[in-house]
Amino acid sequence: MHKKINKVMGAVLVMTVSLCLVTIQEVAAQGGAKVDKALLLEKKIEISSETVNTKVMRVTFPPAYKTPWHTHEGQGPRYVVKGQLDVTDEGKTHRYSAGEVFWETGHLMAVENVGDGVAEIIIFELAPAK
Secondary structure, eight states, rough: HHHHHHHHHHHHHHHHHHHHOOOOSSSGGGGEEEOOOOOOOOOOOOOOOOOOEEEEEEEEOOOOBOSSSOOOOOOOEEEESEEEEEEEEETTEEEEEOOOOEOOOOSSEEEESSSSEEEEEEEEEEEEEO
């Protein structure tokens, strides 16, 4: 029974994240204006809990700031609002710039602002409820 609930919760969570980050086509708005949408990230995940605690957080990094090694309560997508960041997660380092999305695993990681100014991300965290 729990596995079935986990799969359903996982599917609901994937759909929710997809609705937040994904668009299928251009949509006509009032007055003939159009909204342009694009798929930024799609990822199937397995949730280990019947209930998921979701958080949305804004984080700003001063120029040249590097976080200590750390973990988060849960995995999830991260959206770079501005700046340029080197993200080391699971031993691999990738550079992300404004407008890009990456998936954080929830494992040991570090982030460094490698741009010229302040960097900012939005964290969508998906953690088992306590």
